[in-house]
Amino acid sequence: DVELLESGGGLIQPGMSLRLSCAASGFTFSKSAMTWVRQAPGRGLEWVAGIGGSGVNTFYAESVKGRFTISRDNSNSTVFLQMNTLRVEDTAIYYCVRGLDTPDDYWGQGTVVTVSS
Amino acid sequence: DIQVTQSPSTLSVSVGDTVSIACRASESVGTWLAWYQQKPGKAPKLLIYKGSTLQSGVPSRFSGSGSGTEFTLTISSLQPDDFATYYCQQYNTYPLAFGGGTSVE
Numbered sequence: 001d002v003e004l005l006e007s008g009g010g011l012i013q014p015g016m017s018l019r020l021s022c023a024a025s026g027f028t029f030s031k032s033a034m035t036w037v038r039q040a041p042g043r044g045l046e047w048v049a050g051i052g053g054s055g056v057n058t059f060y061a062e063s064v065k066g067r068f069t070i071s072r073d074n075s076n077s078t079v080f081l082q083m084n085t086l087r088v089e090d091t092a093i094y095y096c097v098r099g100l101d102t103p104d105d106y107w108g109q110g111t112v113v114t115v116s117s
Numbered sequence: 118d119i120q121v122t123q124s125p126s127t128l129s130v131s132v133g134d135t136v137s138i139a140c141r142a143s144e145s146v147g148t149w150l151a152w153y154q155q156k157p158g159k160a161p162k163l164l165i166y167k168g169s170t171l172q173s174g175v176p177s178r179f180s181g182s183g184s185g186t187e188f189t190l191t192i193s194s195l196q197p198d199d200f201a202t203y204y205c206q207q208y209n210t211y212p213l214a215f216g217g218g219t220s221v222e
Contacts, residue, residue: 031198035213037161045153045161045204047213059211062118095160100200101151107160 002026002106004096009111014088020081020111022096027104029077030054035100036070036081038092039110046092050100064090086115104106119143123216131192132222136192138219140205144186146152147152152181152190155218156201165190173220 008020010063022034036048049070050059058070069082093110120143120144130136146169153161163172165181166190178193192199205216 024125027137037215044218045155045206045215050211050213059213061212100213101140101149101163101166101206103166105163105172107162109160 001090002098004098004106004108005110006094006096006108006111011114011116012086013117014086016086016114017082017084018086018113020083020094020096020113022079022081022108024077024079024096024098027098029072030074032098032104033100034072034079035097036069036079037095037097037100037107038090038113039095040089040092043092047100051079077078083113084114088115091115118212119146119207119210119214121205121214121216123203123205123219125139125219127220127222130195132195132197134195136195136199136221138190138203138205138221140183140188140190140216142186142188142207142209146209148184149207150181150183150188151206151208152179152204153204153215154199154201155204161204163186192221 003025005023035050051070055072066084072079095110096108098106122141124139152165155161155192180191202218202220
């Protein structure tokens with residue numbers, strides 16, 4: 001069965017860094033584009049970043065460009081989101097998604113990031 | 118960047134009603150539009166992709182239509198399990214973008 005397990009969330013002060021991980025299993029990881037989507041408390045969904053199967057192609061929302069970096073380790077079936085210079089407005093549940101918008105679309109349960117002093 | 122707008126933001130309906138949710142993109146996205154359903158405390162679930170293709174396992178009372186900049190999600194004969202928030206999302210161009218959501222209550 002497909003499984004996506006996000007980790008790395010927590011409470012952190014503004015300006016600090018955090019790295020989220022998403023461990024995947026149950027499918028051929030290297031063939032799947034992966035995406036991070038976030039949802040601030042009581043708000044809608046926001047696409048954050050995406051990465052192709054090889055890791056060469058990466059894409060970012062304007063709100064995180066230059067601060068966040070998406071990467072992947074295909075040998076360990078894991079995708080990462082390095083988040084630097086965190087802001088209060090980055091507070092959200094961060095979801096890891098396989099194959100967003102495709103028949104293979106599958107979401108993890110999310111990890112909570114709280115940015116607060 | 119392409120902006121995606123949904124209307125209405127809230128729909129008050131009853132079981133058995135037919136529900137329509139509109140989604141508008143600020144420029145053409147062809148048929149590269151998906152619809153998601155989200156229930157409180159849960160991850161979103163893909164209902165429809167490529168404008169009108171029903172995801173496997175999704176009941177046939179859900180349907181999507183439209184192309185270009187105007188799209189519609191229709192739920193025929195609303196069931197109790199359908200009370201949720203619905204989002205459209207364009208994936209024609211990066212950065213990808215979700216609409217603001219429609220709460221069906």
